[in-house]
Amino acid sequence: MLALLHTSPVHVPVFDALRDDAHPGLELRHHVDAGLLDRARREGPEAVAGAVMAVLRQAVAEGARAVLCTCSTLGGVAEAAAAGAGVPVLRVDRPMAAGAVAAGPRVLVLAALESTLAPTAALIEEEASRVGRPVEVRTRLVAGAWRRFEAGDTEGYVRAVAEAADAVTGADVIVLAQASMAPARESTTARVPVLASPAPGLAAGAAAARLGHLGPGVHADE
Numbered sequence: 001m002l003a004l005l006h007t008s009p010v011h012v013p014v015f016d017a018l019r020d021d022a023h024p025g026l027e028l029r030h031h032v033d034a035g036l037l038d039r040a041r042r043e044g045p046e047a048v049a050g051a052v053m054a055v056l057r058q059a060v061a062e063g064a065r066a067v068l069c070t071c072s073t074l075g076g077v078a079e080a081a082a083a084g085a086g087v088p089v090l091r092v093d094r095p096m097a098a099g100a101v102a103a104g105p106r107v108l109v110l111a112a113l114e115s116t117l118a119p120t121a122a123l124i125e126e127e128a129s130r131v132g133r134p135v136e137v138r139t140r141l142v143a144g145a146w147r148r149f150e151a152g153d154t155e156g157y158v159r160a161v162a163e164a165a166d167a168v169t170g171a172d173v174i175v176l177a178q179a180s181m182a183p184a185r186e187s188t189t190a191r192v193p194v195l196a197s198p199a200p201g202l203a204a205g206a207a208a209a210r211l212g213h214l215g216p217g218v219h220a221d222e
Helices: 011-022 034-044 045-061 074-079 094-103 114-131 147-148 155-166 179-184 198-211
Strands: 002-008 027-032 064-068 090-091 105-109 134-142 174-178
Touching: 002 045, 002 198, 011 027, 011 179, 011 198, 027 134, 034 045, 034 114, 034 179, 045 074, 064 074, 064 198, 074 090, 074 134, 090 147, 090 198, 094 105, 094 114, 094 174, 094 198, 105 147, 105 155, 105 179, 114 134, 114 179, 155 174, 155 179, 179 198
Parallel strands: 002 027, 002 064, 064 090, 105 134, 105 174
Antiparallel strands: none
């Protein structure tokens, strides 16, 4: 069983659909806590480390063989807690970051939430260092997008993200920093690859749940 830590309930049907399409038979257990993100935005991600660990321990107690954190703001905190959890703990955006590094040295990160920019950029730089490739990471906040997301205007949110991707120049690849931004891939006209985290992240989580022994930051295909 793979447990997923979400900070919004909108992710539950997205990952269920991905499971049904690509990983039939994989049992998912969803843990949703929007308050974790709210507190992390106010006080910094480290402020919720204890609460994240509590979720991880609950997931393990319920039978999880691995945990996938779908919140990019909290991904680093979740990975850091893996040693105390006793099972692999993965961040959903790590496989996407590896894909971005492979696509080219000029990476543009789009985010709807400012607290996601720095962790995502740091993750891409970490992946570049891991494979010994040069990388230049730029970040851009999609103005007003998060307000639309919070208001339930999913269509407007996705449209704003797609328009921001369309306007990108001077990049080899565009990274959509948050899992909720993934649908914008379907409508963007960007001329470079646009990467989203849910599908590759779930694939890594599924592999970790099967193997049950991968550590933090370790790739499921290694």
